[in-house]
Amino acid sequence: MSGFERRQGTLHGDGVSLVELGDRHGTPLYVYSGSALLGAYDAYAAAFAPVPHRICYALKANSSGGLLRLLAGRGAGADIVSGGELQAALRAGFPPERIVFSGVGKTDAEIRLGLEAGIGEFNAESEDEIRRLSSIAAGLGLTARVTLRVNPDIDPRSHPYISTGLRENKFGVAIDAAPAILDRVRALPGVEVSGVQCHIGSQVTDLGALEQAAGALVALTRSLLGRGFPLHTIDIGGGLGVDYDGTGAATPADLAARVLPAVAGLPLRLLLEPGRSIVARAGVLLARVIGIKDNGARRFVIVDAGMNDLLRPSLYEAFHRIEPVVDRGGAAGVVDVVGPVCESGDFLARERALPPVAVGELVAVRDAGAYGFSMASNYNMRPRAAEVLVENGQARVIRRRETFEDLVRTEVAE
Ligand SMILES: Cc1ncc(COP(=O)(O)O)c(C=O)c1O
Missing domain, CATH: 3.20.20.10 (Alanine racemase)
Incomplete structure (x- = not known):
């Protein structure tokens, strides 16, 4: 069980719409399902x-x-x-x-x-x-x-x-x-x-x-x-x-x-x-589409989450399913889903069939609960994402988004 499911075409986590969470808390945003986390732990305890x-x-x-x-x-x-x-x-x-x-x-x-x-x-x-x-x-x-x-x-x-x-x-x-x-x-x-x-x-x-x-x-x-x-x-x-x-x-x-x-x-x-097997499926990384561009050879969907938020694809060429949060239907096209970080290695998916998404819409990177936030960095002076936990239809922020002040807090002024 992942705790995430579609209701009338929109992804929800433990009963809460991910569109609502993206609008309220901004992106990139880690969203965790409490039921999936505890379900995975309970499966071990029972086994x-x-x-x-x-x-x-x-x-x-x-x-x-x-x-x-x-x-x-x-x-x-x-x-x-x-x-x-x-x-x-x-x-x-x-x-x-x-x-x-x-x-x-x-x-x-x-x-x-x-x-x-x-x-x-x-x-x-x-x-x-x-x-x-x-x-x-x-x-x-x-x-x-x-x-x-x-x-x-x-x-x-x-x-x-x-x-x-x-x-x-x-x-x-x-x-x-x-x-x-x-x-x-x-x-x-x-x-x-x-x-x-x-x-x-x-x-x-x-x-x-x-x-x-x-x-x-x-x-x-x-x-x-x-x-x-x-x-x-x-x-x-x-x-x-x-x-x-x-x-x-x-x-x-x-x-x-x-x-x-x-x-x-x-x-x-x-x-x-x-x-990993306790927390991976319990998390998604929500990102918003910033731009779409075609360079002739490849079509890029540029989102606001990058390798500093989720390093696994860049580090291990790891595969994560990526889905539009709102399923509008239509034929999938093959794209690279990339972040804003100044590295060609900054990608979340390469040559991936993705249903249509438009600028401003949300995508969910699935199974991102493990080695996601814990490997996040401030590379490119990017504040780390906020984290939200959803349980029984209620969402609460368990870590606020970092600010610029957080990034420079440990610097010592001359
Ligand atoms: C000593 C040790 N224990 C446990 C783990 C957790 O592994 P996993 O997240 O694959 O279950 C690791 C990670 O590689 C580890 O190095």
Whole structure:
């Protein structure tokens, strides 16, 4: 469920007309459906209910407070990768013990923040990081619960920029090296080895790869338990892909069917770190058509949202469905949908069949809830978009549009 549907030809989100929202709040505008967000979380919780588990939502996908508060209130945990995300998670009400701290380059200051907050687990990426955790925690008189991230060398068959589980990637330690590392660190002061973790990539649509990675993690866990490690968790990361083309994708229930047989019976809590599959479909980016031009070779629909608002098409050549908010009918034409940023790489879609749209009309970029606003920038001195959450026919602004003053606020005048 996406939470967005047409009523008399006009796209609505949780019962609210997107035309109304575009007129009232301006564009570009991110609009999120609360029912779709919570529905996606609930699908995970239901699918993994047969075993002790925790769904730790990956904040990197979208860390807007209004959405985080909904998820925290629903019982989700949080997967964070920076001190900023830690503060955002705590501010939104995630209990510290439900927070796991991932990330390949945690600074000492970030480790200290996590320790002082009493977070559930640090997903350590190397032996060196565990030693650093040990000395900082011991210095503070605290204990860090540590999960070692392993790299199972499995190809997730996703975009190379978001593949993380291959030997050539910077993440984790080689899975074969994990037992020896854990033997060396198990007696260190200030750390308690609580499990192993892996995350092989994002936008993974091949369930076989996720199943294989979980299987490798289960085998490692069983051997560590057999050698007397008192483990508490097994963390299979996130990564489940989304059907950006709208043709249907694997669900959390499909994932659970592949993973649960292997973990059933383990005396541990299963952790997952989904981001994209919880929030992607719950968001659209609304943009208004500024101009239409034909240069002979191509027809361009120029809209007021660009790569600074939604980077995915430019960065990964990612596909997002784009639809006129008001369907006026008529034959589709092939166009490039581009933004106003001064880069030829600033496009939302290329050579795309788009139904007729006129200057001044709205288009909706679908499935933009994940890695949309969270990757937005001020490139070209463009204020970042506002964000609106719709729930039960009511809309509320969860982030106002930035102003020029916001853009220069951190500059220091001579
Ligand atoms: C360690 C870790 N966990 C979870 C995620 C979330 O992945 P996704 O949004 O694909 O579910 C990521 C993102 O790649 C990650 O690096």
